[in-house]
Amino acid sequence: MAQLPWHKSLQQALVQRQTDGLYRYPRLRQGPQGVNVKVDGQAFISFCSNDYLGLANHPEVVKAFQKAADQEGVGSGAAHLLTGHSQYHHELEMALAAFTGQQKVMTFATGYMANLAVIDGLMNRGDVVIQDKLNHASLLDGSRLSQATLYRYAHNDMASLHQRLHQTANIERKLIVSDGVFSMDGDMVALPELMALAKQHHAGVVIDDAHGLGVVGDAGKGTLQYFADQIAEKPILVGTFGKAFGTAGAFIAADELIIETLTQHARSYIYTTAPPPAIAAATLAALQINQHDDAYRQRLQARIEQFRQGASQLGLKIMASQTAIQPILIGDDKQALKLGQQLEEHGILTGVIRPPTVPKNTARLRITLSAAHTEVQVNQLLSALEQCHVH
Numbered sequence: 001m002a003q004l005p006w007h008k009s010l011q012q013a014l015v016q017r018q019t020d021g022l023y024r025y026p027r028l029r030q031g032p033q034g035v036n037v038k039v040d041g042q043a044f045i046s047f048c049s050n051d052y053l054g055l056a057n058h059p060e061v062v063k064a065f066q067k068a069a070d071q072e073g074v075g076s077g078a079a080h081l082l083t084g085h086s087q088y089h090h091e092l093e094m095a096l097a098a099f100t101g102q103q104k105v106m107t108f109a110t111g112y113m114a115n116l117a118v119i120d121g122l123m124n125r126g127d128v129v130i131q132d133k134l135n136h137a138s139l140l141d142g143s144r145l146s147q148a149t150l151y152r153y154a155h156n157d158m159a160s161l162h163q164r165l166h167q168t169a170n171i172e173r174k175l176i177v178s179d180g181v182f183s184m185d186g187d188m189v190a191l192p193e194l195m196a197l198a199k200q201h202h203a204g205v206v207i208d209d210a211h212g213l214g215v216v217g218d219a220g221k222g223t224l225q226y227f228a229d230q231i232a233e234k235p236i237l238v239g240t241f242g243k244a245f246g247t248a249g250a251f252i253a254a255d256e257l258i259i260e261t262l263t264q265h266a267r268s269y270i271y272t273t274a275p276p277p278a279i280a281a282a283t284l285a286a287l288q289i290n291q292h293d294d295a296y297r298q299r300l301q302a303r304i305e306q307f308r309q310g311a312s313q314l315g316l317k318i319m320a321s322q323t324a325i326q327p328i329l330i331g332d333d334k335q336a337l338k339l340g341q342q343l344e345e346h347g348i349l350t351g352v353i354r355p356p357t358v359p360k361n362t363a364r365l366r367i368t369l370s371a372a373h374t375e376v377q378v379n380q381l382l383s384a385l386e387q388c389h390v391h
């Protein structure tokens with residue numbers, strides 16, 4: 001007996017996805033995350049994690065996790081607003097407020113949930129949310145949940161944003177939402193121009209800096225710090241821990257009034273169990289490493305430059321990215337899939353990114369670099385790209 005009466009059409013859709021080169025499945029990793037990974041039984045040099053500083057398996061981070069688990073056990077046991085909010089969550093929130101220079105911070109189990117919260121908790125039906133076309137899916141879902149009217153503007157195109165602001169001039173509450181560093185292209189938001197437009201049109205701004213924190217700006221303070229000299233006021237900031245911090249979870253940093261409002265209204269904060277305290281403790285350790293040791297960022301930057309130089313010598317279609325995300329545009333889905341497979345035969349793992357994650361006909365190899373990569377490993381990547389005739 002089929003579990004769903006429309007079983008047949010589900011099956012047809014899956015077969016179609018396979019034919020189109022769009023089928024996805026999770027692969028099985030054995031052992032820790034890192035630049036050397038074993039996946040489905042095969043060893044690879046990985047260029048597809050978001051562990052940009054190599055902290056996911058860092059001894060200090062692991063030790064902080066273990067120590068907190070010894071003291072407080074594993075589960076937080078309740079939502080933040082009941083008894084789930086531990087001393088470790090509190091310490092992390094205080095440290096992040098100091099780190100970001102914002103008044104107050106609240107933490108979440110995932111970035112996905114923080115993005116739902118920051119939009120759903122502030123906007124309602126009749127309000128307007130204006131988003132960059134290439135924003136992360138979780139930000140779009142936040143808009144949907146809030147029931148505010150969603151407008152999108154052409155990627156990082158301030159004329160297009162300006163037009164949207166004109167179009168919605170009679171709406172009182174408008175929120176502009178953008179990634180800080182775009183997750184599939186690696187480029188940065190035109191923040192000074194965006195902030196100026198927001199001010200002129202009385203709109204609020206949210207920046208999701210999942211890929212900027214730990215990577216760009218002094219002390220890894222991210223996109224807002226990178227542009228600090230050019231912006232007068234700080235936008236609301238979302239940051240995640242699953243990327244450069246090497247742990248899991250996320251935060252919103254903002255004025256106290258905003259955080260208090262979100263605490264009352266954000267459903268993805270209220271109706272969920274707080275993350276384990278040991279995760280907060282590990283994140284605090286990662287934050288300290290990030291803040292006090294620039295060597296990680298310098299190594300990452302050296303690998304980024306090495307890759308970009310080598311790739312342009314090979315004539316590869318790299319994008320205008322100064323960050324750890326260095327995609328090579330392929331275009332055709334099946335061609336991208338084939339190249340990804342060929343690279344795997346050379347022991348190199350890359351992200352093969354296809355629609356709907358990216359626009360149609362822009363399938364790409366998403367190469368991400370890490371402070372943990374060696375110069376030799378990046379050379380191995382470049383030589384594999386050459387041998388596979390990626391161009």
Ligand SMILES: *Cc1c(COP(=O)(O)O)cnc(C)c1O
Nearest residue numbers: 110111112136183210240242249
């Ligand atoms: C990864 C990511 C998220 C989601 O964060 P998780 O903690 O993985 O749920 C949100 N926004 C952007 C831009 C991301 O890249």
